[in-house]
Amino acid sequence: MSGEPWDGRIVIVGASLAGLRAAETLRDEGFTGPLTLVGEEPEPPYDRPPLSKQVLLGKARAEEIGLPRRRKVDARWKLGVRADGIDPVEKRVLLADGELLPFDRLLIATGTRARPWPNPAEARLDGVLTLRTSEDAARLVERLDAGPRRVLVIGAGFTGSEIASACRERGLEVTVVERGPAPLVGALGGALGAFAATVQRAHGVDLRCGVTVTSLTGRDGRFTGAEFSDGSRMDADVAVVALGAVRNTEWLAGSGLAAGPRGLACDAGCRAFTMYGIVTDDVFVAGDVARFPHPLFEYQMLALEHWGNAVAQAEVAARNMVTTGPRRRPHLTVPVFWSSQFGLNIKSVGVPTFSDQVVIAQGSLRERRLVAVYGYRGRITAAVTVNQAKWLEHYQFLIETAAPFPPTTGAANGIAPAAPVPSDVPDPQLLSHGPTVALTGHLPDRRLTLVPPGPVPSAIPRP
Amino acid sequence: MPPDTLRERITDYANRADPYPLYAELHENGVTRQNDGSYLVGTYHEIxxxxxxxxxxxxxxxxxxxxxxxxxxxxxxxxxxxGLDDPEHDRLRRITMRPFGPPHTPHRIDALRADITRICDELLDGLRDKDRIDIVEEFAYPLPVTVICRLLGVPQADVPRIHAWANDIIASLDVTPGRIGEHQLNAGVEAREAMAEYLGDLSDRRRTAPSDDMLSALVHDSGPDGPLTRSELMANATLLLIAGHETTVNLITNGTLTFLRHPDAYRQLRDEPELMPRAVEELLRYEPPVHLLPQRTPVTDVEVCDVTIPQGAPLILVLAAGNRDPLRFDHPDRFDPAREDNQHLGFGSGIHSCFGAPLARVETQIALNALLPHLEHFQLAEDPPPYRRSPILRGPRHLPITRTSGT
Known part of the structure; x- marks a missing residue:
């Protein structure tokens, strides 16, 4: 074939980090055709990590965190409009405003949304919030500025823990309720979970683990407090529901694609699977909504809610959208994420939940400076650093080369590593609110039970 | 030539002006054991x-x-x-970083921009009517020295003493100890002691009469790790003063030399100064100020490229060779000021990555942008220029340029 880039119409559904970086990469790759980005939020693409950090601390305003642009993308932006479905036969995206957007190739980057409080009436109480969008963050900041007597954070994953950290830094009383045995346990396992619990309590967080919130109470439509599964109750002025994310796949229900609660399955080249497990060649996926097979983790489908993954996967997807055959690339990057909370810089490489053992290879829990290395059946699969981020690359190399676990002793820091202990990660088969890395099995779509003989189903009634 | 003599040949002053063919030999040979028992590594991914x-x-x-x-x-x-490992390295570097950079002092470097620009302009004003200029003596050396002294709080009047000490210290840092005389080694040790004593005395004065400089901030810091002891402060302030002296001068001089050797790149950067940040990154790859790290030692046997480097052996990382590794960089011997994906080793990497890198970047960007318009009618008086002795901190001792006739 010639070196000419592929030509046609491209639609990107999802105008956040992955959508923007994909659009920029398409133009970098020489794509000159019509390009449309559809985004449900009215704002141009912005950066989400600061929403639970600098924005809550008043160091940045929620409106000021627009993503830097790498280049001009010369695209049509349909912002503030949600996509309602796909007609895979006519190759059109149906928008909520009635427009039908024809495409030759489609990128799905619809990401996730905050999991809402399950009781809708309680969720509507004034003072019950979630945190996912800049609008959410602006609302939460307003509440924190008002000086609530107590903030209740439901869920001690990364978002919940960062919110609690910001509250303490602002001098606010905060109660964190976590149904698991410790904060961050869903993502980092038992040893670092226990460490996170110690840190939170040392910073004055009223942390309650192994407890769930049974109801949110209110008076005159205002949130006033909560009741817990251990029979206790407490008063609070603000509740932040931090129960993890829900993947935005419902709009794909009739599309025939392998979309479900775990995400939309794709191959290593970011091409979406149909619900029959057949790979498409015109629908691509990137970012938080994607599930993709990873060779380092036994080709299980991985779902990652990571900033870095959204960028890397969008770049691969975009490149593969406008190239063919052997010029296509696989998305193979090792997962990396970070969090800052309670004065700690936490970074992770690999998949800590893909482990059976963990060892503190450098530093110590007591110093709050350490490298925890995770192993699975004798090889290194992940590492988490606390205030030791510069060591991360070494462990990434060990993960990529399937180096033996536990890692070689004789580290230059002179501290002999402790013996490995069980990593105590939750069963990955369970959908948990905790992890931002989820192992989701090998099947493109585990709901598949029936092979309908009729035509490919469509969300859009054809005239 | 046999690969086990590469260290000798790299150290040989005759190869100072162009060590790059030797580095190409390093690329071919992977990890090479030298006849003196040390190990050289010059490939990017291994470094x-x-x-x-x-x-x-x-x-x-x-x-x-x-x-x-x-x-x-x-x-x-x-x-x-x-020269230390974690956790001691981590503690000292953390305390020293507090008054220098983010998160505790995010504006220290940025606040120096106006000063750096003014110092550049003053130096260049003095060169306006000259037909022959030594870039090292008259621009690339005085600028970083003035800046690092100002940053730390060394009074201008004391700069010549600092200069003399720094010269003796650098002269004693040869990669092969046998090559320099006992006298030179002792002079280096004495100069380092004198500089440390000077900085200790200066910091004592800052204890009672604080100023807005880094030494004052260091002696008055009350972070979670406590302040540095007087002895720690002397050792680490000496390090900053030497490093601030002897590296950026090479970067600015190498930059000037490279632009004079590449007229197209010169014209482009002169006309589009906003491209300078990326060009400086390319300089850090193409002609880095620090060519090799001679101080590493494995604490256990370590296998690299099928070679076992034994515990306790001298391990020498040739950063400048890694920067020219064809397995990492396309056309590595080409100077491309717009190079993308340029994660060079010019500042090292890992926990010892250059402490002063943010300052070196800002200084060099400002210095070269100020200098380039003045080079319009100048050419190199000698090519290659005379180099300094050190194969580690490699750079020209002088860079004489002359006004072209016809202007």
Missing amino acids: AALLHDPRISSDSRHRTDPETVPRIRREGQSMAFI
Whole structure:
């Protein structure tokens, strides 16, 4: 074939980090055709990590965190409009405003949304919030500025823990309720979970683990407090529901694609699977909504809610959208994420939940400076650093080369590593609110039970 | 030529002007054991991996043969963090970083921009009518020295003393200890002691009469790790003063030399100064100020490229060779000021990555942008220029340029 880039119409559904970086990469790759980005939020693409950090601390305003642009993308932006479905036969995206957007190739980057409080009436109480969008963050900041007597954070994953950290830094009383045995346990396992619990309590967080919130109470439509599964109750002025994310796949229900609660399955080249497990060649996926097979983790489908993954996967997807055959690339990057909370810089490489053992290879829990290395059946699969981020690359190399676990002793820091202990990660088969890395099995779509003989189903009634 | 003599040949002053063919030999030979028992690594990915490897020590006390380490201080004195491992390295570097950069002092470097620009302009004003200029003596050296002294709080009047000490210290830092005389080694140790004593006295004065400089901030800091002891402060402030002296001068001089050798790049950067940040990154790859790191030692046997580097052996990482590794960089011997994906080793990498890198970047960007318009009618008086002795901190001793006739 010639070196000419592929030509046609491209639609990107999802105008956040992955959508923007994909659009920029398409133009970098020489794509000159019509390009449309559809985004449900009215704002141009912005950066989400600061929403639970600098924005809550008043160091940045929620409106000021627009993503830097790498280049001009010369695209049509349909912002503030949600996509309602796909007609895979006519190759059109149906928008909520009635427009039908024809495409030759489609990128799905619809990401996730905050999991809402399950009781809708309680969720509507004034003072019950979630945190996912800049609008959410602006609302939460307003509440924190008002000086609530107590903030209740439901869920001690990364978002919940960062919110609690910001509250303490602002001098606010905060109660964190976590149904698991410790904060961050869903993502980092038992040893670092226990460490996170110690840190939170040392910073004055009223942390309650192994407890769930049974109801949110209110008076005159205002949130006033909560009741817990251990029979206790407490008063609070603000509740932040931090129960993890829900993947935005419902709009794909009739599309025939392998979309479900775990995400939309794709191959290593970011091409979406149909619900029959057949790979498409015109629908691509990137970012938080994607599930993709990873060779380092036994080709299980991985779902990652990571900033870095959204960028890397969008770049691969975009490149593969406008190239063919052997010029296509696989998305193979090792997962990396970070969090800052309670004065700690936490970074992770690999998949800590893909482990059976963990060892503190450098530093110590007591110093709050350490490298925890995770192993699975004798090889290194992940590492988490606390205030030791510069060591991360070494462990990434060990993960990529399937180096033996536990890692070689004789580290230059002179501290002999402790013996490995069980990593105590939750069963990955369970959908948990905790992890931002989820192992989701090998099947493109585990709901598949029936092979309908009729035509490919469509969300859009054809005239 | 046999690969086990590469270290000798790289150290040989005759190859100072163009060590790059030797570095190409390093690329071909992977990890090479030298006839003196040391190991040279010059390929990008291996250097990057070793710079991040916790089994590799920067503390020379891990050497099996202590004679392979240049003697730089007397017993009992504190060590600077560059020669220590975690957690001690981490503690000292963390405390020293507090008054220098983010998160505690995010504006220190940025606040120096106006000063740096003014110093550049003053230096260049003095050169306006000259037909022959030594870029090293008249621009590339005075600028970083003035800036690092101002940053730390050394009064301008004392700069010549600092200069003399720094010269003696650098002269004693040869990669092969046998090559320099006992006299030179002792002069280096004495100069380092004198500089440390000077900085200790200066910091004592800042204790009672604080100023807005870094020494004042260091002696008055009350972070979670406590302040540095007087001895620690002397060792680490000496490190900053030497490093601030002897590296950026090379970067600015190498930059000037490179632009005069590449007229197209010169014209482009002169006309589009906003491209300078990326061009400086390319300079850090193409002609880095620090060519090799001679102080590493494995604390256990480490296998690299099928070669086992034994515990305690001298391990020398040739950063400048890694920067020219064809397996990492396309057309590595081409100077491309707009190069993308340029994660060079010019500042090292890992826990010892250059402490002063943000300052070096800002200084060099401002300096070259100020200098380039003045070079319009100048050419190199000698090519190659005369180089300094050191194969580690490699750069021209002088860079004479002359006004072209016809202007």
